Structure formats: structure tokens, C-alpha cells
Amino acid sequence: MNAHRHNFPGLANNWHYLDSAATAHKPQIVIDTVSRALGEDYATVHRGVYKRSADMTLAYEAARARVARYIGAGSADEIVFTKGATEAINLVAQSWGQSLNPGDRILLSTLEHHSNIVPWQMLAARVGAILDVCPLTVDGRIDLDAAEALLTPAHKLVAFAQVSNVLGSVLDAKRAAALAHNVGAKLLLDACQSVPHMKVDVAALGADFIVFSGHKLYGPTGVGVLWARGSILAEMPPWQGGGAMIDKVTFANTTYAPAPQRFEAGTPMIVEALGLAAAIDYVETIGMETIAAHEAALTKTARKELRTTNAITLYGPEDAAGIISFAMEGVHPHDIGTILDEEGVAIRAGHHCAQPLMAHLGVDATARASFWLYSEDSDVEALLRGLHRVKKVFG
Numbered sequence: 001m002n003a004h005r006h007n008f009p010g011l012a013n014n015w016h017y018l019d020s021a022a023t024a025h026k027p028q029i030v031i032d033t034v035s036r037a038l039g040e041d042y043a044t045v046h047r048g049v050y051k052r053s054a055d056m057t058l059a060y061e062a063a064r065a066r067v068a069r070y071i072g073a074g075s076a077d078e079i080v081f082t083k084g085a086t087e088a089i090n091l092v093a094q095s096w097g098q099s100l101n102p103g104d105r106i107l108l109s110t111l112e113h114h115s116n117i118v119p120w121q122m123l124a125a126r127v128g129a130i131l132d133v134c135p136l137t138v139d140g141r142i143d144l145d146a147a148e149a150l151l152t153p154a155h156k157l158v159a160f161a162q163v164s165n166v167l168g169s170v171l172d173a174k175r176a177a178a179l180a181h182n183v184g185a186k187l188l189l190d191a192c193q194s195v196p197h198m199k200v201d202v203a204a205l206g207a208d209f210i211v212f213s214g215h216k217l218y219g220p221t222g223v224g225v226l227w228a229r230g231s232i233l234a235e236m237p238p239w240q241g242g243g244a245m246i247d248k249v250t251f252a253n254t255t256y257a258p259a260p261q262r263f264e265a266g267t268p269m270i271v272e273a274l275g276l277a278a279a280i281d282y283v284e285t286i287g288m289e290t291i292a293a294h295e296a297a298l299t300k301t302a303r304k305e306l307r308t309t310n311a312i313t314l315y316g317p318e319d320a321a322g323i324i325s326f327a328m329e330g331v332h333p334h335d336i337g338t339i340l341d342e343e344g345v346a347i348r349a350g351h352h353c354a355q356p357l358m359a360h361l362g363v364d365a366t367a368r369a370s371f372w373l374y375s376e377d378s379d380v381e382a383l384l385r386g387l388h389r390v391k392k393v394f395g
């Protein structure tokens, strides 16, 4: 029995939850933190003159500092709270993106999630920029040799996933940063699927923007993070107007607050930010290296067993981070998912918000199992038992 599983009430009753790449279950400490923040501690931030609000402001800003420490940011002011990774990427596209000119280029890759494609398409259409797509290696990694060949001084941004949400393949982010910087471009790392599996240290990676969602890192939904280098954030114009992001407002003119407040218009996600800080405390207590080793071992076992199961095709590299996509000959992934559900096993089946990658793989969907810190051998065994039943049902 996994030593941490009992901390996750959502996993009671022997449920084999293998869809954490979509969203992770929450440890009790996060649920308690959110409950307290919504209950006895609840108040708004940045505005109240009363003590409860002042305390809540301190707790909200402490959550920002907690995130900053966790990812090795230079300062808490480099952390912008957003609704999630999707909103963080849209923020960069709509704010920093205003610096782009017609003919400027953006390099994406074949394996990106739609949230790291569509905002750039919208920006390109707005400013007349051009999108390029970096191909993948045969085993499903972003091909950085190809990226090197594609990059030109016209490229202003490279936006890559650090870990693919479909293939689990891990990017050599340091090299990606060096390649981008060689041509004067910035690197945005979509760290949605890396933050739950590995230590993400902004100083070591050398990226310019890093985004992730709290809910995949055991935190609540409704909160995500944009980290950007302080010097870049300082130059970025606001993207949404409203309360809290201003310095002074008159009908003639408005001046704006410095970052990060400039990018947090309106009442922020107070409760959710506190929940995310509690989630970070939780994973740090266990230790990211311990978590990574545990997930790598489960992924390796599952891949090995699946490989020897007739009629299964495995996608992605051998050293995939916690995520395995697969297909079963003659069975639609949705049917696999439905039969597994009857067996108490929850997987994801579909295009995983990565339709260009599905097109590249020549399928319209895959089945995906993902392993997080609370996963255990019994989950792998239940998956394999369930797949045997799928095979029986479909002959």
C-alpha cells in the first residue's frame, strides 16, 4: 500500500485513478486549508482595513512567496497568479505578444496542448506573425536538432511543453533555452505536466516564461502560475483592466500598478492560492526526488507489462514521466475507457487536447494512464486485469 494514499480522501474504496494528468486528487491538508480559508479565515485581500483582511492579505502574499521559493524564482514579484496554465499562456500572448511585429515568428512543436497552440494562433492572426512547428523524434520527443535548424533571428518566441501530456516525453529544457536565446528568442515552458513529476528550477532551466496549473500539482482548480523574469514582466503592458491592477484612475487617464498586481485585475483567487501553497508544502515534505523515483518505477513496470500484452501499441519514449498513452488493436479508446471504468479503473481516452499530435500519430484518440505520487502497484495490476477483459469483450 502506498504510504501517502490514505491522505487522499478522493481515492477511497479501492478506486484506481489513473487520470491524474488531467487533474490530481487533493491531500486532506489541501482540503482543510481551502475549507479554513473559505470559512473561519475568509476575507478579501489588499483592500480591507480590518484585521481579518490584513491577515488574509499576508496569507495570499505568503502563498505567492511559497510558489516563488518552490520554483527558485528571483522574487515573489515574478509570480503572477492566474486561473490556470491556459490563462497564463493567454496572458503572455496578449500582453508580451503586443511587442511582436508582422513577419515575426513563433516556434511551437507537434506535441503541444491546444492551450499552447491556439493563443499563439490568435496572436499571429492579430499581429501578422508566423507560426512554425518543430517535429518530433521517432520516440516522441521534441526534436531539438530540428528546432536548431528551424530557428532564425525572426523567431521571437519558442513555446514548448516540458513534459508531453500525451507521451510523457521530457524536453531538454536547458538546451531549448540555449537554442532560443542563440537567435534572440524567448522560451516559454509549459510546465503543466512537469511540475508534478520533477523539480522545476527556473534559474537552472534558463527559460523566460514558465506556466503551470495548480490542480495537477495536488492544489485546487482555479489557480495557476505565470513566472516570468522580472525584467520582462516590468516591460509587459496590462492585459485585463479593473480593480487592483491600477495605480491611479481618472476619466482622462489611468496608470497601472507594478507587476505582479498589474496582471491580477479584480478580486484574485485567494482561497485557491492558499490551497496551492498547502499542496506545495505537502509535496516538498515527501520530496520531489522521492516522488519522481516512485512514479518512474511504476511507469516502467506498466510499460513493460503493457508491451507484452497482445495487440497493445505503446506511444512515447521509455523514460516517459508518469504518463503512458496506448492503443489496442480494433478497440476504440473510448470503449477501453468505458470497460475499465466498470472495473474501477479511471483512465483518459480521447485526443487529450492535442489534435495535431493525434494527426501525427495517425489516430483520432489514444487511451492514457498516468501515475502520480499516490499511485501504486495495485493500480497497474487493475489496469492490466481490465485490459484483459477489454480483449475478451472485443474478441
Ligand SMILES: Cc1ncc(COP(=O)(O)O)c(C=O)c1O
Pocket: 021, 022, 084, 085, 086, 087, 113, 115, 116, 161, 163, 164, 165, 190, 192, 193, 213, 353
Ligand atoms: C501540457 C498541458 N498544457 C496546458 C494544459 C492546460 O491546463 P489548464 O486546463 O489547467 O489550464 C494542460 C492540461 O491538461 C496540459 O496538460
